Amino acid sequence: MKYNKRLTEKIIEYLLFIVAFSALTCVALIVIFLFYEGLPIFEKVGFKEFFFGKYWYPTSDPPAFGIFPLFIGSVLVTILSSLIAVPIGVMTAIYLAELASPIVRKIVKPIIELLAALPSVVIGFFGMVVVAPFLQEYFDLATGLNLFNASLMLAFMSIPTICSISEDAIYGIPTELKEGSFALGATHLQTIIRVIIPASISGISVAITLGMARAIGETMVVLMVAGGAAMIPESIFDPVRPMPASIAAEMAEAPYRSDHYHALFAIGIVLFLFTSAFNLVADYISYKYKEKGSATL
Amino acid sequence: MKQNEIKIKIQNLNFFYGEKQALFDISMDIFKNQVTALIGPSGCGKSTFLRCLNRMNDLIPNSKVEGAVYFDGKNIYDPQVDVVSLRRKVGMVFQKPNPFPKSIFENVAYGLKVQGIKDKYLIEQKVEESLKMAALWDDVKDRLGESAMGLSGGQQQRLCIARAIAVEPEVLLMDEPASALDPIATKKIEELIFELKKNFTIVIVTHNMQQAARISDYTGFFFMGKLIEVDTTETIFTKPGKKETEDYITGRFG
Numbered sequence A: 001m002k003y004n005k006r007l008t009e010k011i012i013e014y015l016l017f018i019v020a021f022s023a024l025t026c027v028a029l030i031v032i033f034l035f036y037e038g039l040p041i042f043e044k045v046g047f048k049e050f051f052f053g054k055y056w057y058p059t060s061d062p063p064a065f066g067i068f069p070l071f072i073g074s075v076l077v078t079i080l081s082s083l084i085a086v087p088i089g090v091m092t093a094i095y096l097a098e099l100a101s102p103i104v105r106k107i108v109k110p111i112i113e114l115l116a117a118l119p120s121v122v123i124g125f126f127g128m129v130v131v132a133p134f135l136q137e138y139f140d141l142a143t144g145l146n147l148f149n150a151s152l153m154l155a156f157m158s159i160p161t162i163c164s165i166s167e168d169a170i171y172g173i174p175t176e177l178k179e180g181s182f183a184l185g186a187t188h189l190q191t192i193i194r195v196i197i198p199a200s201i202s203g204i205s206v207a208i209t210l211g212m213a214r215a216i217g218e219t220m221v222v223l224m225v226a227g228g229a230a231m232i233p234e235s236i237f238d239p240v241r242p243m244p245a246s247i248a249a250e251m252a253e254a255p256y257r258s259d260h261y262h263a264l265f266a267i268g269i270v271l272f273l274f275t276s277a278f279n280l281v282a283d284y285i286s287y288k289y290k291e292k293g294s295a296t297l
Numbered sequence B: 001m002k003q004n005e006i007k008i009k010i011q012n013l014n015f016f017y018g019e020k021q022a023l024f025d026i027s028m029d030i031f032k033n034q035v036t037a038l039i040g041p042s043g044c045g046k047s048t049f050l051r052c053l054n055r056m057n058d059l060i061p062n063s064k065v066e067g068a069v070y071f072d073g074k075n076i077y078d079p080q081v082d083v084v085s086l087r088r089k090v091g092m093v094f095q096k097p098n099p100f101p102k103s104i105f106e107n108v109a110y111g112l113k114v115q116g117i118k119d120k121y122l123i124e125q126k127v128e129e130s131l132k133m134a135a136l137w138d139d140v141k142d143r144l145g146e147s148a149m150g151l152s153g154g155q156q157q158r159l160c161i162a163r164a165i166a167v168e169p170e171v172l173l174m175d176e177p178a179s180a181l182d183p184i185a186t187k188k189i190e191e192l193i194f195e196l197k198k199n200f201t202i203v204i205v206t207h208n209m210q211q212a213a214r215i216s217d218y219t220g221f222f223f224m225g226k227l228i229e230v231d232t233t234e235t236i237f238t239k240p241g242k243k244e245t246e247d248y249i250t251g252r253f254g
């Protein structure tokens, strides 16, 4: 009896280990594959030319593999969408956690979480058929599919993430802390600004980074609404071609193991490093504030 | 009873958490520059009562107050009363030390800053004064910029006291301020209360009867949401008027 129980436990332990190990191995293999297929491009194109080349003409003769416009497209789309999403997401979170009545909170919070589950193709579709014609007409543009539209749609995508995680952080601030502030004659607004936000800043930062990470790697939306022009934009209404959109759009037409094929994998490497950096920053922030409290703020 | 000026007069106070009544028809006086201790078994409504005195219970959803609390003759539950300025006059120290996750200096300066005081010199002076009064200055004077979270429990509670007295309230409400502390830290807090009495009116909740006997001038005994009796500490501990009080004090229950 006792022996059996211990045996079962052992078996379960091993099973879990195998599952976890194979998951990790798969991920590791994907990363290795990514580098294996991406790195060969640098035999043909120098690092500098690849990263800072202004022209991405992978199919012309001779081809040009400069990802700078794509990279800039990704960066700009991310920055602009954060400028829209962060204030709205964080302020909504503060409203929900601190000001909304319990009933409003109970209704709105699940709706926001539901929005986070909205498939990106739906958001992209919305951007194409609703926002794009509107922008085109209202601002008299050549195309409504552009940097601004993409940023707006990505903001749409990251607001639920930012809002929901920030709200959890703010809502989790111990009541004692708030009461301590009120007891010293602080108003609710002062308490929010001086105690609640600083105390939840680690959670809010993680929320922002995760929201942004979601926007950086997002493919479908930028493929559908960013306009697809591989050039460095001069205004926020110019079309762009962020990195994920390039990969998605061109992978099917790139001949197997051609230079173009390798170049697309190299873009994948850049994207991978970019998002990993973001996740590391998120981890670091949450670690740093958890250790010491947000005392320095 | 000693003849003293009444600072707070509580009249027929009832308190409800939703449907559940937690305080029943409480009337008592709190005298100026005296220490009033509130004792009673846990769950009898001491904290609830204390939090009615600075309207801290306003923050609890679905709660309801009936009756009146006169602070210097004015009912604090009047709709016109400004709760923020009331709380500046009636400070509070909580059961669990709750320093802000900020520096030691910022913790003490907080109450002054939210009042709109900007004069740096004045703030520094007040912070030092309050920390000295709370017997914490020597412990922390070299590390005012460090996080308050790094202090020990006893130090944190003294910091919370310093923070509360920095805004110079007239009344100080203390909810079992020493319950989470070791005997040495407790002794320091008790000595502190003795000092503070000169400048403040103090209401302190404690379930430690020796502590009540040591530090208070008046004692109120709460039981199941009712104030059984209130009198000078000496009377309560030597010849209590009610049987329940005597039972509690002699340790027959609670």
Ligand SMILES: Nc1ncnc2c1ncn2[C@@H]1O[C@H](COP(=O)(O)OP(=O)(O)O)[C@@H](O)[C@H]1O
Pocket (backbone or CB within 6 Å): B017, B022, B040, B041, B042, B043, B044, B045, B046, B047, B048, B049, B060
């Ligand atoms: N926030 C609350 N919501 C509902 N009931 C509460 C709340 N706080 C306290 N109570 C109840 O009110 C009664 C009095 O509690 P409390 O004032 O904390 O007692 P004491 O401080 O004497 O231990 C208890 O029965 C307690 O369960």
Ligand SMILES: [Mg+2]
Pocket (backbone or CB within 6 Å): B046, B047, B048, B175
């Ligand atoms: Mg209590």
